[in-house]
Structure formats: structure tokens, C-alpha cells
Amino acid sequence: MTLNLPAGAITDAATISPLALFLQADIVVKGVMLGLLLASIWTWAIILSFSFSLRKASKESRKFEADFWKAEDIDRFYESRGKAEFPAAKVMAAGVTEWRRSTAQKVVDRDGTRDRLSTSMSSTIAAEVDRLSDRLNILATVASAAPFIGLFGTVWGIMRAFTSIAAEQNSSLAVVAPGIAEALFATAIGLFAAIPALIAYNRFSHGINRLEAVLSRFADSFYATLSRELEAQR
DSSP states (O other): OOOOOOTTHHHHHHTTSHHHHHHHSOHHHHHHHHHHHHHHHHHHHHHHHHHHHHHHHHHHHHHHHHHHHHOSOHHHHHHHHTTOSSHHHHHHHHHHHHHHHHHTSSSOOHHHHHHHHHHHHHHHHHHHHHHHTTTHHHHHHHHHHHHHHHHHHHHHHHHHHHHHHHHHTOOOHHHHHHHHHHHHHHHHHHHHHHHHHHHHHHHHHHHHHHHHHHHHHHHHHHHHHHHHHHHHOO
8 A cells, every 4th residue: 555645744854853953943942952962072071081080090099009018118119109190109108208207206206196197198088089070070060950951942942832833823733843843852962961971970979989998998007007117116
């Protein structure tokens, strides 16, 4: 059986392609779509770079900690590996630096040395966590704001559809479909930007928390080692 389609059916279908919907939208909806597309591109750039940075920091810190506990001489290990630019090495460097400053005095204040060691390594961990999580706020902002920005485009597109109905005094699908399609497309782009940002934010927050826990355990163990060394100096 042959279906006799209207002559403009194929052409009308083509007008709801993503590119056509963008070109047909008015300046406000175009601005919303472009902003959300740029936010999506920015989000994916952050996701890719952050994935690499976090994976590298976690891998190097774990390897550094394993090598550290195998070392027989802490000072020698510090001289050869302690100047590296990743979190675990910086935590160790903070501890060793404070240890050397505190024990260089003629009379060593053991309680004060312990407090300074703990504070120094804890502040270094906090600084490294802050540095690594610096761009997570961007993902959180995109995840929370993009759906509402897309909703604004949706509302504007629907208003435009109703305006077309009033202007042409015609409520047929051909009149209202373009505006409604533009509205829904703006919502879709908002979700396209928000969903990956939300998933990545939660995943990276978990990864940062795990790395912070690893660094804290390393700092606690190193602190215990230095504390025992301090007790031996009588």
C-alpha cells in the first residue's frame, strides 16, 4: 500500500533538526543555546583535565608512600625524592622542614615540636586538596544552573509559540511546532550540560576525599615516626 504524504512533509521534518532549530530561534533562545553549549564544552574540558590530574596525583602519592616506608634513611630519601611536586611529597617535605627547624635549637620543645609538625602537615594536606579541587566549583555551578537556564529558554520559546498563535489566529501544529521545538531543544541542551557536570562533580569529590584520606594516613604515620624519634632524643 502506498502512502501519499503531503509535499512539504519531508521539508517540514528537516526544519526540526538541531541546526535548523538553532537557526530558527530568536536572539534570546539563541543566546541561551550558545551559552549552554559553551558551558558543556568547558565542562568536558575540565572533566578530561581533572581526570588526568587526579589520577596522576593519586598514583604518584601512593607510589611515593610505598617507597618511603621501604627507605632505610629518611633524610637520604628526602634529599632524593622530597622535592617532587605531588601531594605526598609535599606533605613529607612539610614534616621534614618543620622537624629540622624545631630540632635545630639547643633546647628542643617536644610538645611544641609535635604541635608544629601536626599543624604543618595538616595545612599542607588542606592546601593540596584546595589546589586539586579548585575547578570543582565550576562543575557544581554548571550542574545546578544549566537546567534553569535551559528552562528559561523553554519558557521563552513557549511564549513565542503563543505569540505566533495570536498573531496568525491559527492554532495548527504548523504554527506552534517551531516555537515548542525550540523550547524543548533549549531544555535538552541544558540537561546535556548539567548531567555530565553533576556526575563528574560527585565522582571527583569522592576521588578528592579518598586522596585526602590517603594523605592524612600518611601524615599520621610519618608524625608517629617523628614523634618516636623525638622521644629518643633525650
